[in-house]
Each structure stands twice: as structure tokens, then as C-alpha cells.
Amino acid sequence: MERQLLSGLEELAKKLKSMQDIEAQNPDYRYFFQIKFEIQKNFDELILTKGLSEEEIGQKINDFRKKAGFLFLKYGRSMSAKSKAELGRFSELKAKELEKFLLEESKKGLFKSIGQKVREILNK
16 A cells, blocks of 8 residues: 555656656746636636627627737747647637537527516416
8 A cells, every 4th residue: 555655656756847847848838738727717617607698698708818818918928839829729719619608508598588488478
């Protein structure tokens, strides 16, 4: 048991050292994942939004893109073009995924509210 724990700790130490080496060799590394994490966090927050009109969805998507752009300005100034391009693709993919999800959810909500109104009228 102790041997397994020690082995696991050694493996973890090797991975940490490897990550530190990568970061030292490539300064983009830290900011790349910082930006990617923030984009994903914004996506996760917005995905919980329900019952929006198409105009509100458009505004949320624009806000999402603005936040991603702000992250690029804040952290990405010294990043390589390759890293910026990869993050740009990731950000746009998330924006499209978010828009599709929110539109589908708003349609579900619309149909649900129409069905609810029909039931109310029929029950009167």
C-alpha cells in the first residue's frame, strides 16, 4: 500500500516537473490554458440560461465573444500566432455550440409555454 502511494506521488511529481518544463520552454502554455479555462467557464455559465428570446440569445453570444476577445487582449499579447489561432477556433466553436443550444432551449420553452396556454384555455 505504501509502495503504491509512493509510486503515485513520484508519478505526480514527474508530471508536475514536466508541466513546469513545458511552461518554461513555452510561455504561451500558461496563458493558453488560462484563456481556454475562462472561455469554458463563460460557456458553462451561459449554458444554464433558459427562456431567452432570439434577440437575447444574440446578445448573450455577442457578450461571450467580447469576453473571449478581452481575454485575448489581457493574456494573449505575447502568444504565438499558432496559439492565438487555436484559441480563436476553440472560442468560435464554443460560441456556435452555445448559440445552437440556447436556440434549441428557447424553442423547447416556446413550445412548452404554447402547450401550457392551450391547456389553460381548454380547461376553462
